[in-house]
Amino acid sequence: MVVAMAIAAGACGPATEPPASVAPPGEWREFEGTWNATGTRHTISLGADRKAAVLDLTGTMLLAGKGRPGVGFRSEVIALSDSATGLIGRSVWTDERGDQVYSEIKGEGTAARNRFEGTILGGTGRYAGATGTYQFSWQFVLEAEDGSIQGRAVDIKGRVRPGQTEPGGVRQ
């Protein structure tokens, strides 16, 4: 148990990089990171060569770089994937304060073209009014016997511009 507590303390201690700061409004800040996600995929066949799937994923996104909007987020994604037309999805990132970042995701989602792009649409709290983009690809996605899937993306790269501050200190 002492081992587990020590491991947890090591994992949950302060970040080695400086804490994320809120950039001045209008300034683009770059970030990169990793995303581990778990969830379900429900697939239906649209003929011999076409498949559609609904994905429901949750996981942890850990960010690096001085411009990162936060050390990390709990991420939730719902998406519709069609082997003929690609993937569209929506994502919510939630930080330790409960502040959220909203984004849209588009991509091909096939083994050959495993690249996705996200557009940040704002959020709540310190992310209100934030805009930006990010890209990622899956390092692997595995499907278990029970239909659950687990994936990991390692090369998330993006940039974000914080929203304007309203009188009273709330960003929009």
Added chain:
Amino acid sequence: MTRLRTLIKPAVPFAIALGIWFAPIPAGLTAPAWHLFAVFVAAIASVLIGAFPILTDAMIAVGVVVLTGTITPAQAFSGFANTSVLLVVIAFIVAQAVVKSGLGRRISLFMVSRFGGSSLGLAYSIALTDAAIAPAFPSNTARGGVLFPIVLSVSKGAGSNPDDPEGRRLGGYLMFCTMASLALSSALWLTATSANPIGVQIAQKLGVEIGFGNWLLAASVPALVAIGILPLLVAKLFPPRVGATPEAPRAARAELARAGPLSRDEWITAVVFAVMVAGWVLADRLKLNVTSVAFMGFGVLLVTGVLTIEDIAEQGDTLATFLWLAVLFALSGQLNELGFMSYAGERLATRLGGLSWPAMYVTLVSLYVGIHYMFVSQSSQVLALLGVFLDVGIRSGVPAPLMAYSLLFASSYFSAITPQGGSQNIIFAASGYLTQRELYQLGFFTTLAFLAVFLVIGTPWVLFVTR
């Protein structure tokens, strides 16, 4: 002093839970993940220090996390429908048929007649039998279901009963040896547990190709050395207090000769078990669910009257096991789903930057084993953390095959670390021969020994065979 300790002990888990719960939430985690971690750690700590029985801890934990809105009731109770949890429960009940029918006594006499010269001989015979049958069983829980009735029968046949403070030691010794042996046999063969093929897929995505043959070659030396020292190590840690019994094999042979032909119930139990084992071995090929195979066998034993409703009613411990296992299984799973596990793994792994590759390798493997305290399933840790640790190791310069094999082997042998570290453990842990505290202590020291064997002997061997 003792009275003071008695008063303080029950307060410790609550202090741990409240201390973590109200500590600042680490950046990057959400409140539900942090609060669930607080409750889970407190529950495990309570078992370890002997504050409350594991059933009490599990019931309080699930009540707290649901009533505080940390997780939903559906998430908290999902373990009650989990196939691995159900397989443990059914395998445990079905094992009683082996004892009740008299088949268990016959098996016990046979085992003692062959290997009963000493408790070490019995332990080695069980460990080697497990290692030999393991490649045919894709589920190590099912394999535990096969071995448990044998170990139970041998223990009872030798007069070792869970409620006898001194007499339970032989049974406890054999139970733990078998439980830890399942962890090692799963590391020896790629096909010995369902977590291994998942791990191989992850390794493949990161550029390491592993097949049945090269897995066996890489695992053979460290796994066989670990199997070789296991009965000796457990005998040191938990002496069975049964010395050499050279007269026992002859007495058992004579008793076996007097036992006569198989009775009706013995025949039925033997056939049902044989069909169940065949179903478990061929489950993948025939697309059978291993839990359903166990349910079918249980049903046949009830229909034929080998087991009766009264027999089930006497299995109160099984209900207690079902309750705590299902709850801990669900809570550990939710820690993963809420992102705590991957967060902790990723943060730990990335904090090690700057180490030389040998230091990074040893640290990553050791952390990967230690973090299994938080998991109630091998597969869930493989899915959540194997890719993270493998990726960080490879990026830090550790030879990719070495990192992959070491983490894959660890994904099996770490299951002995806690009684809930693998669902196959529960059948043995629930037998009542060992206290929860003893199980944790034995789990810690044997897993430490396995880690040392796989690092010290396994590392040069894997480097040699993958050069």
